[in-house]
Amino acid sequence: MKRTIALATLTTALLMAAAPFALERAAQAQPARGAAGEFERVRSVMSDRFKNTKLTGDPDKDFAALLVASFEETLFLAKAQLNYGGDRQLREIAEKIQDEQQPRIDALKKWQVRRQQPDYQAQPNEAASGTGPLDRQAQAGAGQPPAQPDTAPAAPAPAASAAPANTPLVSGTVQKIDEAAGKVTLDHERIPNIDMDAMTMAYKVQDPALLKGFKPGEKVRFSADRINGSIAITRIQKAR
Known part of the structure; x- marks a missing residue:
């Protein structure tokens, strides 16, 4: 009798210990409700953010603006993973993104504000914007005769894919x-x-x-x- 009770107690303890792992695996196997729509929204926002970022023609300003957009989009994506994802390793990656990207965003935005100040001064030994290696090459080649245009016909652009006519209303x-x-x-x-x-x-x-x-x-x-x-x-x- 005592042996039967001991076996039953051991079985119960093992089941209770395994329950959290079973629940975690079940959660990973079944995507959270609303996850598909959320990640569609994330993709749409990420795509539109780059398209709508206005460029000035100043390489330093444009680099900072696009980098801020990139970091903020990555944060947005990481937040969606933390809200809906179940995989432990991917959640750790998302948490690391949040920890690392926000300080970078803050530093870039401080530079953007400082760059707009009338008394802004460049760092010592800093080259002026627009005087990078490619700019110097362009200036050096300004007196060279223009290259002959390529006479090969351009390939036609691929046609946009049409939506199926039987999509439901x-x-x-x-x-x-x-x-x-x-x-x-x-x-x-x-x-x-x-x-x-x-x-x-x-x-x-x-x-x-x-x-x-x-x-x-x-x-x-x-x-x-x-x-x-x-x-x-x-x-x-x-x-x-």
Whole structure:
């Protein structure tokens, strides 16, 4: 009898010890709800951030601006992993990114502020902006005759991939329209063909002319698909 009780006690202890590992493996096997939509949003924000970063033509300023954008996008991606990811090693990498990137961002932004000051002074022995090795080569070759243009015909640009015509229509409500950027913000139901959960998000429109006649607050039916690696609205119409 005592031996049976001891075996039962040992079995219970082993099961309790293994439970956290089983739960962790189950969590890793089953992606967190909303993760797909969140990472789609991260990719969209990362893509738009670089496109919308304004360049000045000053190599130092442009380097700092693009580097800040790159670091902040990496932080955004790391935060999404910490919110939804389950793998311990990847979470450690995301935490390391947060610890290392923020001080770099702060240092770059301090430089940007200092660079705008009227009394800004360059570091000792610092070359002026626009006098790097390539600039000196360009100045040295200014008197050389121009190279003959390549007469070989340029290869035709690949055609943009079209969205399938059978993508399903999904219900949504217009929140904001940006015709200049060709974007519309929708509060929508789940989009099954791209496995995106219901959410509010800004989307590019495949043809900006589709946005004419719509206004915020309107109920719509729309379809979306991945085109050239990004999600775009392919059809949109007023709900009946």
